[in-house]
Amino acid sequence: MVVIDSIKTGIVIDHITAGLGMKILEYLDIDTTKNTVALIMNAVSNKYGRKDVVKIENVVDIDLAALGIIDPKVTVNVIEDHIIKRKIQITVPEKVVNIIKCNNPRCVTSVETGAPQIFHLIDKDNREYRCDYCDEIISMKGGYSNEIIHKQWFDR
Amino acid sequence: MLKGKSLLEPMDFTTEEMEELFLLADKIIEDPEQYGKSCEGKLLATLFYEPSTRTRFSFEAAMLRLGGKVIGFSEPNSSSVAKGESIADTIRTVACYADLAVMRHPKEGAPKVAAGCTDMPVVNAGDGGHQHPTQTLTDLLTIRREKGGFDNLTIGLCGDLKFGRTVHSLIKALSRYQNISFVLISPEELRIPEYVRKEILIKNNIPFQEVKNMKEALPSLDVLYMTRVQRERFFNEDDYLRLKDRYILDTAKMKLAKENMMVLHPLPRVNEISAEVDSDPRALYFKQAKYGMFVRMALIMGLLGVEERRN
Numbered sequence: 001m002v003v004i005d006s007i008k009t010g011i012v013i014d015h016i017t018a019g020l021g022m023k024i025l026e027y028l029d030i031d032t033t034k035n036t037v038a039l040i041m042n043a044v045s046n047k048y049g050r051k052d053v054v055k056i057e058n059v060v061d062i063d064l065a066a067l068g069i070i071d072p073k074v075t076v077n078v079i080e081d082h083i084i085k086r087k088i089q090i091t092v093p094e095k096v097v098n099i100i101k102c103n104n105p106r107c108v109t110s111v112e113t114g115a116p117q118i119f120h121l122i123d124k125d126n127r128e129y130r131c132d133y134c135d136e137i138i139s140m141k142g143g144y145s146n147e148i149i150h151k152q153w154f155d156r
Numbered sequence: 157m158l159k160g161k162s163l164l165e166p167m168d169f170t171t172e173e174m175e176e177l178f179l180l181a182d183k184i185i186e187d188p189e190q191y192g193k194s195c196e197g198k199l200l201a202t203l204f205y206e207p208s209t210r211t212r213f214s215f216e217a218a219m220l221r222l223g224g225k226v227i228g229f230s231e232p233n234s235s236s237v238a239k240g241e242s243i244a245d246t247i248r249t250v251a252c253y254a255d256l257a258v259m260r261h262p263k264e265g266a267p268k269v270a271a272g273c274t275d276m277p278v279v280n281a282g283d284g285g286h287q288h289p290t291q292t293l294t295d296l297l298t299i300r301r302e303k304g305g306f307d308n309l310t311i312g313l314c315g316d317l318k319f320g321r322t323v324h325s326l327i328k329a330l331s332r333y334q335n336i337s338f339v340l341i342s343p344e345e346l347r348i349p350e351y352v353r354k355e356i357l358i359k360n361n362i363p364f365q366e367v368k369n370m371k372e373a374l375p376s377l378d379v380l381y382m383t384r385v386q387r388e389r390f391f392n393e394d395d396y397l398r399l400k401d402r403y404i405l406d407t408a409k410m411k412l413a414k415e416n417m418m419v420l421h422p423l424p425r426v427n428e429i430s431a432e433v434d435s436d437p438r439a440l441y442f443k444q445a446k447y448g449m450f451v452r453m454a455l456i457m458g459l460l461g462v463e464e465r466r467n
Binding site: 104 | 242243244264266268272283285350354355
């Protein structure tokens, strides 16, 4: 049994599909030299059998837009003074900018690095997105989340 | 109102705007010389990052016949592109000089990037294996003039439906007319892309069949749109060699087709239509190429918002 302390202030991303916790953590790109971060992998879940959990201390203001693309069934709890102050509803976004990378080698975004990567949702159930430039369809369901852009690429 | 718009894919124009263009094209065909001064003082930039004969000449001829002038490049090595200039910077610079830009680019979506960086109208003259909307204007004008309209037609598209940008644009444009059905003839490897199947055909409940046998499909068709298997779209030469001779239209096959079936081809052809078919009155691909210039004249006038200034 692994015991992780509860956090006083921060967020807990719960019910992450087992195996996707690292992906979410990579995308959020939290500075682990300044913040306490716990990634719990493959924990027992009454609801889903197995799950990953991410706990981030002292950070509440983070961009959660991509979470709905990576794993829409996660729950996000904002913690203040050790209690859950609010729950953030995660949705599958209709339009995403600079979150998914087009994997079509013929797409203009493969050469025009200044062009924003823009995708529109075309099938919510299958989390399918269409590239605004080349119309390539990318499904973010299952193991296809490799197309998620590492957030720091755009923060430089 | 087309003035100031860009044409990146066929759906950028409504069917009414398309009709407006076709009506103007009809008038130009009747008496082209009457339009010889319509674009006096206007400048067209042709930015061709990929080789082209028909489309570039057609645009340049269209502008010159309208009394306008043309600047541009026909291959990127003769411009700052060779120095690594971005599409965004190129178009911003060109917009300082020209009134309208026509762009062909091997990368899909390049004209969209360009249009997003300028207020000048940008016309997609073919982007990789994606879209070619002015070829579609040509195809539609030909069908409209020869068949009287677009409704109730069975359209066969044959050859490279995967990388054939003219095919994608034509299906998109025709999907808005009544009672259209498609027969998509291709080898397994060159079937239409997923977005065309899902987002255009299935989403709009348009009847279509995907078949491999051209002979079986021919008797039902009102229009046969042949395409070339394009060597330049393949990353693997072996795949190209294996697929290039799959469909060849000859006089024997033409006997299976309706007496009034139209044969169209965006050109250039290699061997997918035998030269012997050229004398068949149903072979309209050279007429189609001529219509291309007239519809581009109408397009240029529409985007620049010029009056029908006559001689």
